[in-house]
Amino acid sequence: MEFNSIDFIFKFLPVFLLVYAVCPAGWKNGCLFGGSLVFYFYGVKDHPAYLILLLCSAGVNYVLGILIANVRSQRKKLLAAGLVYNFFWLFLFKYSGFLAENINYLLAGAGAGLAIPVYRPPLPIGISFYTFQAAAYLIDLYRGRTVCESSLIRFGMYLSMFPKLVAGPIAVYRSMKKEIKRRKCSIGKIEEGLREFTIGLGLKVLIADQVGGLWREVGAIGFESISAPLAWMGLIAFSLQIYFDSYGYSLMAQGLGIILGFHLPGNFAHPYMSLTMTEFWRRWHITLGSWFREYVYIPLGGNRKGRWKTCRNLLAVWLLTGVWHGASWNFILWGLVLFLLILMEKNGLGRVLNRWPAAGHLYMLFAIPLTWLLFAVTDLSEIAVYLQRLFPFLGENSEAVYFAGDYLKYGKLYGFSLAAGLIFMTAGPRKLYQRWKKSPVSAAVLLVIFWFSVYCIKQGMNDPFLYFQF
Amino acid sequence: MRRYWYTGLLLFSLAAVSLWRGGVQVYGQLSAPAAKQAEEEREEQAVWQEQDRPGEDPAENGGNAQLPDTAGEETLSEEERFQPLFPENFQNVLLIGDSRTMGLYEYGDTGEGDVFAGRGMNVFDLWESKVSAEGKGTVTLEQLLAENQYQAVLLMLGVNELGYPMEQIVSQYHDTVERIRQMQPQARIILGANMHVTAEKSAASDIYNNEKINELNGYICQIGQEMGCDYIDINEKFDDSQGNLDAEYSTDGFHILGKYYGDWVQWLTEQTAAGS
Structure with missing residues (x-):
């Protein structure tokens, strides 16, 4: 769903804001998380697996975040695992096709008869953005520049919140931490x-x-x-x-x-x-x-x-x-x-x-x-x-x-x-x-x-x- | 409240628009029986008009030997059949059309021909439109037809109208050809089929797809036969094997690249009475 669409402006947004407004304070993050998932699902309904991908990303990075913060001795390995996980999907969807095409080009040039299959699947919406934010989260934890997020709901909300899910901005966790926990809403x-x-x-x-x-x-x-x-x-x-x-x-x-x-x-x-x-x-x-x-x-x-x-x-x-x-x-x-x-x-x-x-x-x-x-x-x-x-x-x-x-x-x-x-x-x-x-x-x-x-x-x-x- | 001007105005306007649209819907439902009756009357009229003309399957392009020659043309001699439709260098030729015809003028060489064309041109706006024709100032079609004697008139319209009901388009097209014939009885009128769109674009639109374009072209061909006009079809040049515009000729799916308009003009000069 694009922001500049009738569906978003007149259907999703008013309904969401209404639900969000009447939500009790403790549930607001969950509400935003849920609403964002609905928003995302609308955008990927032709490939619903991409929603699972987003949820897995939230889950894996959440768990790794806690581990990195608490298991000091394995920090490096955990960070490496996290980065590999995150960038693997990005590479697969965004770059594997390009790489395969170029390998085939070289193979053809060298006269080899074979060619590797080229897949250029449609890109999961927002993957470039949420991958970078997840990676930044893990790296910051490793460096000790932030504390881990203890709530899966809050972390999931951070990663998937619909204002920045599709096209950024890339807002690193440590800059949003305070507002994730508590923020003020007002008519102003x-x-x-x-x-x-x-x-x-x-x-x-x-x-x-x-x-x-x-x-x-x-x-x-x-x-x-x-x-x-x-x-x-x-x-x-x-x-x-x-x-x-x-x-x-x-x-x-x-x-x-x-x-x-x-x-x-x-x-x-x-x-x-x-x-x-x-x-x-x-x-x-x-x-x-x-x-x-x-x-x-x-x-x-x-x-x-x-x-x-x-x-x-x-x-x-x-x-x-x-x-x-x-x-x-x-x-x-x-x-x-x-x-x-x-x-x-x-x-x-x-x-x-x-x-x-x-x-x-x-x-x-x-x-x-x-x-x-x-x-x-x-x-x-x-x-x-x-x-x-x-x-x-x-x-x-x-x-x-x-x-x-x-x-x-x-x-x-x-x-x-x-x-x-x-x-x-x-x-x-x-x-x-x-x-x-x-x-x-x-x-x-x-x-x-x-x-x-x-x-x-x-x-x-x-x-x-x-x-x-x- | 002074500080929340925009929120207030926005909510107020949203409420107003919702009420208005709600009112319009209710009104629409209330007057639905009347509207339905009006539409049925229109449909009946269309059927009447269809029956006025000799009934024929619009999908068939081939000539039907039993069709009466309404223009009173004699059968062409061998020599006449192989004469090009368009005089040399498009002298005394008028080209009427939409942005594709503009492309012929801009990127092809239409020689001395007059071009009455513009983006969005269609049979409903044709007579009110004003176009700046080279050497003739900004004129209406009527002015051009009144002030000049043309040997040939090419009419290539239809695709901008596809959103309208087919009977209306055909009827308006028929009237257009009749009026041109009245004002230029000596001219040879050539009806051009509308060019296809690419397969990709055809699949993506309910309106601008090749099924509808083919349907319209079929009616245009029929009008041509009834009124003694020639009918030429550019699609034989630019189509792929599936009957869609070959993607090689276009990047946007609707227009051919500038460099191919020269080929189109060349194709025009090659058209003869035998081919149409």
């Missing part, structure tokens, strides 16, 4: 939470989904048939789409958390205003970056073991970041390019960019969309085609068949959404909102955003007269 929090949820909904439905249409159309035309201006517009559209999609969803998650009394960490801090890639990744998907820093970069030594080790540690983090986002070569390439940029920035480029913000913004104006190109397009040869469209001087394209002025046509269709995206990616609107938050005007604006988003969601569903226009 409900107000705050509903507001954030609505803002997130608007960003996703009214901006992300709209500009996403342009990127989709560029794909439908085919990369070899677009003009250079349209190629750039398409890439900017994708950059805005992925940002507002992720940011909107994170805000919705945070808003839901606030209603329930949780303070979930934020994931985005106007990343497109950054001056360097290094800064960008401290402002984009913040909880993922923190996780990699805390559980990969620092254990490897961070930047404290000399230049070469730092380089190696950075490479590890960025390759893993790439691969976390998807199991195919373009994501590995993407991670590699990010690594190279960040390495250059650490070796002097960063100082220049920070010193002269205009240069920094110009650099990011190219670095952001171009790195997203590697992220957005899976086929490496298609990436090459697109680069040629972006930079026509890069090579001859005698087969290019595009119509002059295509960017004008799409500019008219999507100009408004693109402009909205560019405005809302700055810090301006949020600042404006903060100033007017107490006034009923902001409430009225949010109400319009809410109902307009609901309208757009409805139109996007199988409404035959307006769903699709050929």
